[in-house]
Amino acid sequence: MVLLVSGWTARLRDLALDGSEIYALAVFFYVGMLMVLNKLLGLPLDYYGFRLEHRFQLSNQKRRSWARDQVKGWLVGLVIGSILIELVYWTIRGAPRFWWLIAWAIFIVLFVLFAQLAPVVLFPLFYKFKPLENEGLKERLTRLSERAGTRVKGVYEWKLSEKSHKANAALAGLGVTRRIILADTLLEKYTDDEIEAILAHELGHHVHRHIPKSILVEAGITFFGFWAANQILHYAIERLHLFEQLSDFANLPLLMLVSAVLSLLLMPVLNAYSRFNERQADRYSYTAIPSIAPFISGMNKLADQNLAERQPSRLVELIFHSHPPIAKRIQAAEAWARGQSLLASRQSPA
Numbered sequence: 001m002v003l004l005v006s007g008w009t010a011r012l013r014d015l016a017l018d019g020s021e022i023y024a025l026a027v028f029f030y031v032g033m034l035m036v037l038n039k040l041l042g043l044p045l046d047y048y049g050f051r052l053e054h055r056f057q058l059s060n061q062k063r064r065s066w067a068r069d070q071v072k073g074w075l076v077g078l079v080i081g082s083i084l085i086e087l088v089y090w091t092i093r094g095a096p097r098f099w100w101l102i103a104w105a106i107f108i109v110l111f112v113l114f115a116q117l118a119p120v121v122l123f124p125l126f127y128k129f130k131p132l133e134n135e136g137l138k139e140r141l142t143r144l145s146e147r148a149g150t151r152v153k154g155v156y157e158w159k160l161s162e163k164s165h166k167a168n169a170a171l172a173g174l175g176v177t178r179r180i181i182l183a184d185t186l187l188e189k190y191t192d193d194e195i196e197a198i199l200a201h202e203l204g205h206h207v208h209r210h211i212p213k214s215i216l217v218e219a220g221i222t223f224f225g226f227w228a229a230n231q232i233l234h235y236a237i238e239r240l241h242l243f244e245q246l247s248d249f250a251n252l253p254l255l256m257l258v259s260a261v262l263s264l265l266l267m268p269v270l271n272a273y274s275r276f277n278e279r280q281a282d283r284y285s286y287t288a289i290p291s292i293a294p295f296i297s298g299m300n301k302l303a304d305q306n307l308a309e310r311q312p313s314r315l316v317e318l319i320f321h322s323h324p325p326i327a328k329r330i331q332a333a334e335a336w337a338r339g340q341s342l343l344a345s346r347q348s349p350a
């Protein structure tokens with residue numbers, strides 16, 4: 001907003017054009033300058049986050065390793081950001097009327113590609129992974145998968161302990177790269193039954209096809225986003241005379257503003273969708289494991305270890321939480337178990 005209101009975006013564009021007369025290269029310079037600015041402004045907050053995790057013993061990452069991650073993250077952002085933005089202005093120049101539709105289609109393809117590549121290309125830049133060696137756990141997972149009528153291609157141990165005291169697990173990737181990843185911090189401190197309950201939850205995401213569904217949801221949102229961006233860009237050019245033409249990449253901050261406002265407005269909706277998926281995966285895990293007890297004790301351990309807020313205010317939950325609060329997840333599991341035992345006692349009158 002500052003760049004737009006102050007007119008500095010035009011100066012940065014001129015600077016970029018001084019650097020190169022080749023349009024695509026000038027766009028790259030402009031993106032690079034924006035990203036340097038963005039990192040400099042955001043760095044104090046990033047460092048505060050780093051210190052905060054140390055103050056509460058959530059992190060054991062050394063300052064040097066943190067700095068390395070910052071540089072790596074910035075470079076990854078520069079590569080991905082440049083590719084996306086070059087594509088946007090390339091379509092604007094090639095097809096000014098339907099650029100937003102074409103750019104949207106390309107974005108979806110790239111989105112699927114990123115989802116597929118992330119666990120094999122991106123994650124290993126920041127953490128080490130190796131195939132899970134625990135034979136007992138592998139066997140349990142195979143059994144769980146067979147019961148679900150599906151196959152998960154791999155389970156990987158995620159070396160989180162090098163940087164963090166927190167524990168986590170996730171389902172990641174698409175197609176051949178789809179895998180369950182388990183933090184070594186989890187494997188170390190949780191019983192096999194608890195890990196099985198967590199595995200069952202991740203398998204629940206897989207069974208309910210949450211990754212492809214989320215991509216579809218994203219596709220719908222970005223379609224609307226690109227359409228809105230086009231409308232606003234035209235309005236800024238034709239009515240406000242802020243820019244001369246669509247292909248003037250000084251309008252990039254406006255595009256980013258549209259996307260930021262849209263993300264902010266949609267955050268509660270997307271989080272509600274995510275919580276819905278999480279509840280679905282939880283319910284799947286209840287039915288997949290022999291007893292609900294390890295699910296509950298595992299949840300309690302996770303809450304303690306990660307310093308999770310067990311019962312945030314309803315408002316905080318609605319806006320920010322992608323997962324239901326732990327207290328609610330445990331309540332839901334207990335309610336389900338009560339329902340099951342009631343059902344069992346009715347079915348087999350003693």
Ligand SMILES: [Zn+2]
Pocket residue numbers: 201202205278281
């Ligand atoms: Zn989940």
